[in-house]
Amino acid sequence: MTYYSLVFWLFALITVGSAFIVVMSKNLIYSVFSLLLTFFGVAGLYVLLSADFIAIVQLIVYVGGILIVLIFGVMLTGSVLTEGLKTNVTNMLLGSVATGALAGLLILLFTNNNLYPNTQVLTPVPLKDISRLFIVDYLVLFELLGVLLLAALIGAASIGRKEKV
């Protein structure tokens, strides 16, 4: 159990620290690459929560897909070539007041509430059961998701191309 706590705190530190770098870094490239660390940290937390399937999907979709698309976005908008690589921070006072209030609310909610159980962690669910849920119980949702992805990708290609539609 102590090893579990140790690994949890390690991943929590990685996640929160790199999330702060994502938001606070003046350099866009540093932000993108610390987002990579954040995604890795969250994937590690998923493994600790015995959600192996979700951890793998996190690595494939976020690290393999979304992050690469983000780096393409940084490169294609010419932020590396121009001085736009350095971005400034504004609204610091109002932003910190608003988010401080939000953080206080969330922590109050999470610590003051005993609606949740603190029992043992779920044992790892076999992939067979998860895929049965996808194919049998939530089939319509799954298919709709496929249609949504197709429409989104066609729309992205249509918006992003050079000539006028």
Place this chain on the structure above:
Amino acid sequence: MVTLEHYLILSGFMFVTGVVGVLTRRNAIVVFMSIELMLNSANLTFVAYSSFLGNVIGQLFVFFVMAVAAAEAAVGLAILIAIYRNKATLNIDEINILKW
């Protein structure tokens, strides 16, 4: 002993960090990454509850959220690139043609 509270507070911190990014940064790509952070913290909450309640459905919905996030990333970055092509800036204070 790591309890559910630890995971919830961690995801709360991640969410608040994302909100700070959206409110204080002016580069559209950084705002975009902050939204991804918030989505990730919501996913973490889902998985933590699913794990501590012993119910797999939470993981299922995290999968759906991830697919929607992928679609959002593709469309969002296409829009950002189109805006950059037309206005040559990604500062969201200068992208205000919808405001009148």
